[in-house]
Amino acid sequence: xxxxxxxxxxxxxxxxxxxxxxxxxxxxxxxxxxxxxxxxxxxxxxxxxxxxxxxxxxxxxxxxxxxxxxxxxxxxxxxxxxxxxxxxxxxxxxxxxxxxxxxxxxxxxxxxxxxxxxxxxxxxxxxxxxxxxxxxxxxxxxxxxx
Amino acid sequence: xxxxxxxxxxxxxxxxxxxxxxxxxxxxxxxxxxxxxxxxxxxxxxxxxxxxxxxxxxxxxxxxxxxxxxxxxxxxxxxxxxxxxxxxxxxxxxxxxxxxxxxxxxxxxxxxxxxxxxxxxxxxxxxxxxxxxxxxxxxxxxxxxxxxxxxxxxxxxxxxxxxxxxxxxxxxxxxxxxxxxxxxxxxxxxxxxxxxxxxxxxxxxxxxxxxxxxxxxxxxxxxxxxxxxxxxxxxxxxxxxxxxxxxxxxxxxxxxxxxxxxxxxxxxxxxxxxxxxxxxxxxxxxxxxxxxxxxxxxxxxxxxxxxxxxxxxxxxxxxxxxxxxxxxxxxxxxxxxxxxxxxxxxxxxxxxxxxxxxxxxxxxxxxxxxxxxxxxxxxxxxxxxxxxxxxxxxxxxxxxxxxxxxxxxxxxxxxxxxxxxxxxxxxxxxxxxxxxxxxxxxxxxxxxxxxxxxxxxxxxxxxxxxxxxxxxxxxxxxxxxxxxxxxxxxxxx
Amino acid sequence: xxxxxxxxxxxxxxxxxxxxxxxxxxxxxxxxxxxxxxxxxxxxxxxxxxxxxxxxxxxxxxxxxxxxxxxxxxxxxxxxxxxxxxxxxxxxxxxxxxxxxxxxxxxxxxxxxxxxxxxxxxxxxxxxxxxxxxxxxxxxxxxxxxxxxxxxxxxxxxxxxxxxxxxxxxxxxxxxxxxxxxxxxxxxxxxxxxxxxxxxxxxxxxxxxxxxxxxxxxxxxxxxxxxxxxxxxxxxxxxxxxxxxxxxxxxxxxxxxxxxxxxxxxxxxxxxxxxxxxxxxxxxxxxxxxxxxxxxxxxxxxxxxxxxxxxxxxxxxxxxxxxxxxxxxxx
Numbered sequence: 007x008x009x010x011x012x013x014x015x016x017x018x019x020x021x022x023x024x025x026x027x028x029x030x031x032x033x034x035x036x037x038x039x040x041x042x043x044x045x046x047x048x049x050x051x052x053x054x055x056x057x058x059x060x061x062x063x064x065x066x067x068x069x070x071x072x073x074x075x076x077x078x079x080x081x082x083x084x085x086x087x088x089x090x091x092x093x094x095x096x097x098x099x100x101x102x103x104x105x106x107x108x109x110x111x112x113x114x115x116x117x118x119x120x121x122x123x124x125x126x127x128x129x130x131x132x133x134x135x136x137x138x139x140x141x142x143x144x145x146x147x148x149x150x151x152x
Numbered sequence: 153x154x155x156x157x158x159x160x161x162x163x164x165x166x167x168x169x170x171x172x173x174x175x176x177x178x179x180x181x182x183x184x185x186x187x188x189x190x191x192x193x194x195x196x197x198x199x200x201x202x203x204x205x206x207x208x209x210x211x212x213x214x215x216x217x218x219x220x221x222x223x224x225x226x227x228x229x230x231x232x233x234x235x236x237x238x239x240x241x242x243x244x245x246x247x248x249x250x251x252x253x254x255x256x257x258x259x260x261x262x263x264x265x266x267x268x269x270x271x272x273x274x275x276x277x278x279x280x281x282x283x284x285x286x287x288x289x290x291x292x293x294x295x296x297x298x299x300x301x302x303x304x305x306x307x308x309x310x311x312x313x314x315x316x317x318x319x320x321x322x323x324x325x326x327x328x329x330x331x332x333x334x335x336x337x338x339x340x341x342x343x344x345x346x347x348x349x350x351x352x353x354x355x356x357x358x359x360x361x362x363x364x365x366x367x368x369x370x371x372x373x374x375x376x377x378x379x380x381x382x383x384x385x386x387x388x389x390x391x392x393x394x395x396x397x398x399x400x401x402x403x404x405x406x407x408x409x410x411x412x413x414x415x416x417x418x419x420x421x422x423x424x425x426x427x428x429x430x431x432x433x434x435x436x437x438x439x440x441x442x443x444x445x446x447x448x449x450x451x452x453x454x455x456x457x458x459x460x461x462x463x464x465x466x467x468x469x470x471x472x473x474x475x476x477x478x479x480x481x482x483x484x485x486x487x488x489x490x491x492x493x494x495x496x497x498x499x500x501x502x503x504x505x506x507x508x509x510x511x512x513x514x515x516x517x518x519x520x521x522x523x524x525x526x527x528x529x530x531x532x533x534x535x536x537x538x539x540x541x542x543x544x545x546x547x548x549x550x551x552x553x554x555x556x557x558x559x560x561x562x563x564x565x566x567x568x569x570x571x572x573x574x575x576x577x578x579x580x581x582x583x584x585x586x587x588x589x590x591x592x593x594x595x596x597x598x599x600x601x602x603x604x605x606x607x608x609x610x611x612x613x614x615x616x617x618x619x620x621x622x623x624x625x626x627x628x629x630x631x632x633x634x635x636x637x638x639x640x641x642x643x644x645x
Numbered sequence: 646x647x648x649x650x651x652x653x654x655x656x657x658x659x660x661x662x663x664x665x666x667x668x669x670x671x672x673x674x675x676x677x678x679x680x681x682x683x684x685x686x687x688x689x690x691x692x693x694x695x696x697x698x699x700x701x702x703x704x705x706x707x708x709x710x711x712x713x714x715x716x717x718x719x720x721x722x723x724x725x726x727x728x729x730x731x732x733x734x735x736x737x738x739x740x741x742x743x744x745x746x747x748x749x750x751x752x753x754x755x756x757x758x759x760x761x762x763x764x765x766x767x768x769x770x771x772x773x774x775x776x777x778x779x780x781x782x783x784x785x786x787x788x789x790x791x792x793x794x795x796x797x798x799x800x801x802x803x804x805x806x807x808x809x810x811x812x813x814x815x816x817x818x819x820x821x822x823x824x825x826x827x828x829x830x831x832x833x834x835x836x837x838x839x840x841x842x843x844x845x846x847x848x849x850x851x852x853x854x855x856x857x858x859x860x861x862x863x864x865x866x867x868x869x870x871x872x873x874x875x876x877x878x879x880x881x882x883x884x885x886x887x888x889x890x891x892x893x894x895x896x897x898x899x900x901x902x903x904x905x906x907x908x909x910x911x912x913x914x915x916x917x918x919x920x921x922x923x924x925x926x927x928x929x930x931x932x933x934x935x936x937x938x939x940x941x942x943x944x945x946x947x948x949x950x951x952x953x954x955x956x957x958x959x960x961x962x963x964x965x966x967x968x969x970x971x972x973x974x975x976x
Contacts, residue, residue, distance in 0.1 A: 017583050021325055028332055028347065037342045038970050041808045041832040042605040043613035046339040046346060049601040053331045060325035069319050070584040075378040084377055084550075085575060088370065091554060092567030096730075104555070108547035114377055117543030129548045133555055141191065142199045143559040144678065144711050198685040198712075202698050294847035298833075338718060341834050343753070343807035352725040352755055356717025420843045421836070475846065476862040477839045484839065485686035491858075492938045498862035562715050563722070602836065609833045610801055610849060 014068030021061025028054035080114035087111065099148020100138070104130035155284050158502070162510030166518055171216050171511070174209075175519045178220025179526060185221065186228015187240050189369055189549075190361040190556020193225040197485045201492070211493035212511040218489055219469070219512055220519045222482055223275060226424075226462040227523050230267045231534050234454065235260055236549065238369040242360050243424040243461040245591040246432045248368070250446065250453030257449055260535045262394035266402055266451050267458040268527040273406045274459035275520045278414045278466035283513055287499060290474040293418045298606035299618045301421050303627035305600045308426055310631045311433030312589055322585045330593025331600075333358055340598075341605050353565040361560045363594060366570040367587050369553040371577020373546050378578075394451075402455040405435050413460030417467020420479040421603070425595045427464035428457035437634065440641075466516070473497050473509060672735065672914040677710045679905070680727070680739040682720035689723075689740040690714060692903045695939040696768050696926070703931050705922055710738075720745045724757045727908050735915030738765060738905040744811050746955060750962035751809055751971060759959040762906035763916055764952040766923035769941030773815045773875035773899030774887070776853040776860050778845055779868055786819075786872045786893040789852065793823040793830070803833035803850035804841045809971040810834075812841075814962075815854035815875060815899050817969050822895035827969040845869065856901060857884060858940035875899040880942065902944060902958075904951060920948040 032050040040046065075081070087110035095103045108126035117125065138145045165171060185196045197218050204214035229241035234251035247267065254263040281289075312327055336347040337357030348354035409431040416427040435456040436446045446453050469486075471477040476498040478484035490497055495505055502509045537545070557570045580587060611617030619625060679693035690712065697710040715723045723739050731737055739762070749758050775786065783789045792800050797820055804812030813834070817827035833850055835841040838859040845853040846868060853860070853869075857880060863869045865883050873890040874880050875898050880887070890897040907919060926932055927945040936943070946954060 013583055017585070021329075025328075031347060035339075035344060035346060037344050037808075039808070039828045040342045041813070041830075041834065042341055042609035044341075044605045044608050046342050046344060049604075050332065050335050050346060053328050053335075053597070057325055057328035057332065060321050060328065063321045064325070067321075069322075072582055077378060080377040081374050081578070084374065085571065088550065088554065088571040088574070089568060092564050092571060095558065095567065096564055100555070104551045107554075108551055111373075111547040111550055112543040115543040115546055117541075121543060125544050125547050129544075129551055133548075133551055137191075137555055137559065141195060141559075142711065143191070143195060143555075144562070144713050145555065145558065147676075194685045198690070198694065202694070202701075205698065205702075291846075294843040297847065297849045298844075338753075338807070340807055340836065343751075343809045352721060353717070355721045359716075420840055471843065475843070477843045478837075479839075481684060481686055484837070487839075488686055488691060491940055494938060496862035496865060499866045499868065500862075560714070561717065561722070562713050563726075602834075606803075606833050606835070609831065612798070612831070 011068035011071060013072035014070050015065050018061040018064030018066075018068065021064065022058045023061075025054040025056075025058025025061060029058070084111050084114045096146045097148065099150055100145035101130045101134050102148065102150065103146075104133060158506060158510045159283055159514060161506060162512070162514030163517075165212055165507050165511030166216065166515035171213050171515060172518065174213055174217040175220045175515050176522055178217045179224040179519050179522050182221040182224020182226075183228040183523070183526065183530075186225035187231050188228075188556060189232060189238060189240050189365055189553050191559060192241060192361075192482065193222045194482050194485050195559065196221050196225075197482065197489065201489050204489075205492075211490070211495050211505075212508045214489065214493065215486075215508060215512050216515040216519075218486055219516065222486060223462065223465050223516065223519065224523055226275065226465045227268065227271050227527055229461070230271075230454070230458050231264065234263045234267070235534065235537055236369075237372050238549070238553075239364055242364065242591075242595065243428040243457065243464075245364060245368070245425070245588055246428045246457040247454055249432070249588055250448075250450050253447070253449035254451070254454065255538070259392065259449070260538065261531050262392065262398070263451070263454050264531040264534060265394040265528065266399060266455045268524060268531065269399065270402070270406050270409070270455040270459035271462040271527075272520055272524040274410045274413055274461070274463035275466050275523075276517065277407075277410045278417070278463040279513060279516045279520065281414055282466060282470055286470050286474045287502065289418050290471045290477075293420060293471055294475065294477070296419050296421070296623065297621060298603045298610060300621055300623045300627070301419075301603040302600065302607055302618055303624040303631070304416075304419075304422065305426075305596050305603065307627045307631045307634065308430050308433075308592075308596055309600070310634045311430065311437070312592060319584065322583075323589045326580070326585050326587070326589040327593040330590035330595075331597030332593075333363065333590070334594045334598040335601070340602055351565075353563060356561075358569070358594075359557075359560050359566065360594065362557055362566050362570045363573055364591065365553045365557055366573020367577035367580075367590065369549060370571060370574025371581060371587075373550055374574060374578040375581050376542070376546065398451050402451050405452040405456045406459045408434065408438075409456040409459035410463045413463030414467040416460075417464030417479070418470045420471045420477050422599070423480050423595070424461045424464040424468070425591075426599075427460040427467075429592050429595075431460035432457045437637065473501060473512070474499060672912070672918045674706065674708060674710075674736050674915075674918070677706070677708055677736045677738070678713050679710050680713050680715050680723045680737060682715055682717065682723035682740065682745075684714055684716045687716070688742060688744075688903070689720065691939055692740040692742070692768065692905075695935065695941075696905070699768075699926055699929075699932055699935045700922065702935070703926065703929050705925050705929070718753065719748050721748065721754045721757075724754050724762065728757055728761055732908050733910040733912065734908050735912050735918075738907055738919060740903070741906050741955075742903050743899075743901045743958065744806075746958045747809070747811055747814065747962050747966075750959045751966050759956050761909050763909060763911050764948075764955045765905045765907055765916070765919045766927075766947030766951050767902055767904035767944050768923070768926065769903055769936050769939070770944030771856045771858050771901040771903070771941060772880060773811075773897075773901070774855055774857050774860055774884075775815070775819065775872040775875070775890070776842075776845065776855055776863075776869045777851060777872060778848065779870060781851060781870065783852070783872060786888075786890060786895060789819065789872055790823040790895060793820050793825050797823075797825040797827075797829040798831045800852055801831045801833060801850045802852040802854060803835055803844050804854050805835050805838040807834050808832065809966065811899065811901065812838075812854055814965070814969075815897070816852070818875070818897035818899070819854070819890070819895060821969070822890070822897050857942070861940070873897075900944070902946075902954070903941060904946070906955075923947045 112122035229244035233244040237252040681689040806812040
């Protein structure tokens with residue numbers, strides 16, 4: 007009976023650990039002097055405690071089953087693509103990076119390679135025009151200048 | 153009445169062809185900015201300002217344009233919130249609660265229609281209140297002390313249970329998590345770093361855009377990828393249009409939301425997100441008495457937060473114009489624009505520069521009508537967004553969201569953080585943990601701590617100061633009622 | 646390719662007609678950027694946008710300077726970015742203020758300090774003021790000082806910064822001048838000067854140690870009074886009747902300098918170019934009106950002088966922070 011509810015128990019455990027970590031961190035906050043009688047410690051300590059209590063309750067009384075994903079690979083591919091995008095954006099410039107990101111996500115959504123390439127080829131320059139040119143929000147340039 | 157005569161003078165300014173055209177342009181830009189996740193009216197106003205100087209626009213025309221961008225953005229945030237479950241601006245997070253379920257039932261068009269009308273009602277009634285009461289209201293608002301803010305925020309938090317149905321423990325855990333996220337960065341009381349894990353990038357705290365885009369936009373897309381987009385496909389069904397009976401049921405909700413939104417907006421220390429959350433949960437409490445579908449797609453659940461959002465935006469202009477005190481980042485930018493024109497907002501503005509103050513107020517009546525007229529035919533266009541194939545729509549949404557994150561702080565770290573929150577948002581959805589309490593905790597947590605510490609600094613640690621004023625006593629009474637109400641009902645049942 | 650931006654282009658054309666942009670040592674900026682360590686609307690943002698607009702309108706620099714917002718830690722994120730990734734970039738300048746020096750002095754910029762950038766020059770300054778409400782019990786700075794001397798905790802003060810910030814330091818300087826312990830003053834930090842002003846008008850705090858620009862509207866409307874300006878000399882215009890703190894026997898001065906620095910290894914040609922550009926801006930007859938519009942008072946300094954000022958001020962603030970106990974003795 008416990009096995010399907012493992013996810014909630016794990017969530018509870020994570021919350022307890024995170025609460026403990028934050029509470030411990032809060033105790034290390036030292037200031038030369040504070041202008042207010044409360045200081046920077048009290049609030050995070052209290053909230054962390056409350057979160058840990060919620061976590062403990064969940065560990066004892068879990069409620070949700072984790073539904074197994076039908077497909078895992080597309081989600082992982084998209085996540086990896088987004089992380090790599092974050093790293094690569096300042097290096098290779100907005101348009102190439104965004105093109106690659108769009109292609110991966112379009113493929114993950116089941117597009118044919120040709121369609122995925124088309125999606126990226128339209129989206130990347132369009133966004134660049136909108137944000138960088140029209141809205142004057144500077145986007146990274148990269149070696150190609152775009 | 154003086155105000156009427158002055159307002160007529162204002163209409164003479166606002167109705168010139170140039171100013172009408174500028175108001176229209178501002179409304180269009182504002183709506184577009186509101187739709188784009190991450191890119192807020194602040195960016196657009198900062199960008200348009202040099203443009204105003206280059207065109208040598210007089211100050212009243214510049215303000216008409218910039219203000220139209222500001223209140224126009226309040227119409228845009230709901231669109232992606234309803235259609236895609238991705239709020240375009242902070243206060244629209246609440247709108248996802250009922251807006252997206254409605255879209256999934258094929259009623260996106262109806263939800264967009266009712267929120268468009270709600271936005272118009274909230275904004276226009278607020279402009280009316282502003283016309284007659286701007287200066288006295290602002291004077292009352294500054295009397296609201298840190299202790300009063302504490303009572304207000306505690307009241308808003310006490311309604312948290314109503315915002316997130318389902319597992320209450322998970323809602324509270326999510327709220328706590330949101331509060332802790334808000335505490336990351338430099339402590340505003342003592343200037344020391346908290347919860348930054350030694351990272352320079354975390355010094356400025358976590359930006360709302362990064363959190364919202366991660367949890368909502370990226371998390372949603374990851375979930376869609378897993379379920380083969382069944383959810384998105386369901387939204388394509390063409391449901392019933394908004395019926396008059398439904399609209400009529402929403403009218404009282406809109407009225408209450410206007411009152412709540414405007415009152416909160418006038419306070420310099422609370423924002424549109426607080427207003428939207430408070431009016432949504434109030435409405436839900438009221439609806440509990442009868443039949444309702446809150447959380448599963450209730451029209452009142454979208455009308456109320458959107459009305460409050462727009463009312464609060466207009467309310468925010470009151471202390472800015474009549475006292476020179478900005479209540480939000482965007483009004484601070486507007487204030488800066490006025491200063492660049494050598495116009496000092498404050499009690500003297502209405503007397504010394506009536507063409508600016510009253511021209512702006514008059515243009516807001518016109519602008520909101522324009523926005524309503526623009527938004528109704530656009531509903532059909534927006535819902536067609538759902539017909540775009542997933543492999544075009546979602547890559548675009550992700551790229552736009554990440555570009556929006558980039559624009560906030562030009563930081564690769566923030567991009568990674570957003571993706572991290574995306575994975576978290578996915579996991580939390582799978583675990584049935586509600587996301588909106590995270591957002592509310594994030595918005596309210598810091599306000600609560602700061603104001604509590606301010607109140608304690610002022611009273612030298614005397615807790616009785618929290619109950620020392622009439623507004624605070626009223627709000628504590630409301631809190632007690634909100635907490636006691638569900639228990640009472642259970643007792644009776 | 647000429648990367649001229651759509652809207653700024655209009656301003657650029659007007660500028661080209663006026664005076665040709667200059668060149669210095671063969672360097673001309675390409676795609677120049679100004680980094681503002683704040684969100685749009687903040688002080689750094691205003692510094693960048695005002696300077697960019699003036700350079701453009703007065704025809705001093707041909708390509709438009711784009712403002713890049715990098716909020717976080719009053720410039721901490723920006724200085725980290727410059728030192729980590731753009732140490733030699735000739736096309737980037739970063740907005741800086743006295744607030745950055747205070748943070749450098751207190752070690753709040755991580756390992757980066759006043760020697761990790763090239764100081765370019767200023768565009769102006771703002772000055773601290775001591776504001777009270779119209780009906781305050783304090784008529785002069787002497788009244789406030791007397792109250793603080795008797796009991797430093799008896800006067801609730803508040804402004805837009807934390808303990809150790811510029812605003813707090815202004816209050817601390819007054820307390821020190823009164824001969825009382827700055828740590829014992831009752832100080833309430835608000836989210837920005839606007840909210841502190843609201844608290845002053847609402848009667849929640851009695852004294853607001855703010856800046857001249859942010860109190861001007863209320864001063865002109867007669868809602869508040871100023872007990873002192875914390876400037877070396879009296880300020881012009883609406884402030885002309887307000888005595889300086891020093892006139893009233895309190896050694897408290899607070900100048901909020903606004904200017905720019907460049908990356909630590911900015912090439913000399915580029916450094917000279919930006920310093921010269923700022924000098925020309927400061928001397929330009931059209932600059933006064935733009936500067937006034939940005940709420941800045943005249944404060945001109947560039948190159949070596951500015952570098953000396955930056956180093957002198959950070960040293961002073963380091964000593965001050967130790968004296969009033971914001972940072973510990975060592976380091």
